[in-house]
Amino acid sequence: MNKMNKYFLSENNVPFQDYFNFGLSVDCVVFGYVGEEIKVLLVQRDAEPFLGNWALPGDLVPLDEDLADSASNVLQNLTGLENIFMEQFYTFGAVDRHPAGRVATVGYYSLVKSDNYHPIASSWVKETEWFSIKDLPKLAFDHDQILEKAVSTLKSRVKYRPVGFELLPTKFTLLELQALYEALLDYKFDKPNFRKKILSMDLLVQLDEVQANVSHRPAKLFQFDEMRYIELRKEGFAFDITVKG
Amino acid sequence: MNKMNKYFLSENNVPFQDYFNFGLSVDCVVFGYVGEEIKVLLVQRDAEPFLGNWALPGDLVPLDEDLADSASNVLQNLTGLENIFMEQFYTFGAVDRHPAGRVATVGYYSLVKSDNYHPIASSWVKETEWFSIKDLPKLAFDHDQILEKAVSTLKSRVKYRPVGFELLPTKFTLLELQALYEALLDYKFDKPNFRKKILSMDLLVQLDEVQANVSHRPAKLFQFDEMRYIELRKEGFAFDITVKG
DNA sequence: ATTACTTATAGTATTTTTTACTTTAAGTTT
DNA sequence: AAACTTAAAGTAAAAAATACTATAAGTAAT
Numbered sequence: 001m002n003k004m005n006k007y008f009l010s011e012n013n014v015p016f017q018d019y020f021n022f023g024l025s026v027d028c029v030v031f032g033y034v035g036e037e038i039k040v041l042l043v044q045r046d047a048e049p050f051l052g053n054w055a056l057p058g059d060l061v062p063l064d065e066d067l068a069d070s071a072s073n074v075l076q077n078l079t080g081l082e083n084i085f086m087e088q089f090y091t092f093g094a095v096d097r098h099p100a101g102r103v104a105t106v107g108y109y110s111l112v113k114s115d116n117y118h119p120i121a122s123s124w125v126k127e128t129e130w131f132s133i134k135d136l137p138k139l140a141f142d143h144d145q146i147l148e149k150a151v152s153t154l155k156s157r158v159k160y161r162p163v164g165f166e167l168l169p170t171k172f173t174l175l176e177l178q179a180l181y182e183a184l185l186d187y188k189f190d191k192p193n194f195r196k197k198i199l200s201m202d203l204l205v206q207l208d209e210v211q212a213n214v215s216h217r218p219a220k221l222f223q224f225d226e227m228r229y230i231e232l233r234k235e236g237f238a239f240d241i242t243v244k245g
Numbered sequence: 246m247n248k249m250n251k252y253f254l255s256e257n258n259v260p261f262q263d264y265f266n267f268g269l270s271v272d273c274v275v276f277g278y279v280g281e282e283i284k285v286l287l288v289q290r291d292a293e294p295f296l297g298n299w300a301l302p303g304d305l306v307p308l309d310e311d312l313a314d315s316a317s318n319v320l321q322n323l324t325g326l327e328n329i330f331m332e333q334f335y336t337f338g339a340v341d342r343h344p345a346g347r348v349a350t351v352g353y354y355s356l357v358k359s360d361n362y363h364p365i366a367s368s369w370v371k372e373t374e375w376f377s378i379k380d381l382p383k384l385a386f387d388h389d390q391i392l393e394k395a396v397s398t399l400k401s402r403v404k405y406r407p408v409g410f411e412l413l414p415t416k417f418t419l420l421e422l423q424a425l426y427e428a429l430l431d432y433k434f435d436k437p438n439f440r441k442k443i444l445s446m447d448l449l450v451q452l453d454e455v456q457a458n459v460s461h462r463p464a465k466l467f468q469f470d471e472m473r474y475i476e477l478r479k480e481g482f483a484f485d486i487t488v489k490g
Numbered sequence: 491a492t493t494a495c496t497t498a499t500a501g502t503a504t505t506t507t508t509t510a511c512t513t514t515a516a517g518t519t520t
Numbered sequence: 521a522a523a524c525t526t527a528a529a530g531t532a533a534a535a536a537a538t539a540c541t542a543t544a545a546g547t548a549a550t
Contacts, residue, residue, distance in 0.1 A: 019305040022267040024338065024349050060264040063347050067338025091336040091351050093269065093312025102308050104269050104349070106336050160405075175498080193538065195499075210546095216496045217546035242483060244537095420527085438509065440528075455517095461525045462517035489508095492550080499544070508535070515528070520521105 023103035027058030029150035033167040039130040046126035050140030086110040111166035165224040173219035268348035272303030274395035278412040284375040291371035295385030356411035410469040418464035
């Protein structure tokens, strides 16, 4: 690190190097949707500090790794999945948030389809488990706070971006979509009107397939059309499923 | 920092201390509104690197200072203002973004009322100046990218939160408010309809005062009612001035 | 097979909101 | 007092959201 000191000096008589003792970490909030409930993937720590406690999957960022790369690397190490929707939501930097030193952590969240997701416990993780966001254990570090922020971010973003589809299987029925949005927004929709609203957006492709193994009239299956969404956005379309207070 | 090493070891044979050589900085994007244009406050650097270049006001975070405190401290040092709306928007962590070492930076933005704002150049700043966001110089570091993200964040948040009022003087006319939103959203509103929409939200208090020194019928002055907004939010009210594509 | 039952899906009518536009009011300047 | 400028209120048409009804298409039991 001999490129330090070449440039500027601190104004407070603090030696320049003293500013370079931060640790930087990423914490990933992985959301899933199972059994009509929004779930989050937690890991049980097999290392100090907070040994045995549940925590968000996260780790320190190596000095030579980009932040965004680090987030997907951590997630991949823990889940084996690549190329999934992943977004930064907030950075936490309280002085005493980490017992091993001054560590600022950058929060990322991702939405995964439960039909092709299988978590794998990595080296310092004892176990992984999906928890309903309505029934969470006490978490290590300030992860309660981080998770809470992730949930509120998700709940507000989901109104203005079609991210909800990321949580469903590739093929889904309109009622499944409705149930997901009802879980996300904590609001009951009218079935025919929800159908109309979604279909009028012209974001779904109707498949030549229907539900299987149901003891009633099977519903048609749909698929989200990402390309169509990108096209519509260029034309000024704004996804919106805001609900009245 | 002898509380390090007490706990866990890296999994990649990287010594634990090597994770603790990050610098952390904050960069502030201060928005103002002058002459019907959205402006941003930039500072001219009087230190290496990028000596003489325009940059966002920002600085390294001391190891014993909370992140959020640091943001307002930097802003206060540069502007003399306290207690203004300030919000984190994104963290930038590319490996080579800073020539003096590995520095991740957390972006904050604030909206200031031009009628009571007077920037003061601090120690390592040669000059400060308001630039229209439509006519910006090339900035130091990756500050172009940070500023661009701040602008897009502002433009999207302004639709769903009544933050626009922060940019206006305490007392303003409805046409001034309209002009501000037109600048922010790049959209022309119909005057009577904009009035109706805003007034129907019940967020403004009409004062017993009118415009002074205008050569036409003076408009009534209004004031944003923060308390009323907090109350309405509890009842489920959602601020929204989305415009059609 | 026929009937009962369940859920999907289409349709309709009412209400509310948005939009586009017109009119009137209230001040200043000549 | 007349002309001018902008504020502010009003109105009618169009569009969207909402609440509700009816029909269709399947499964399961009789």
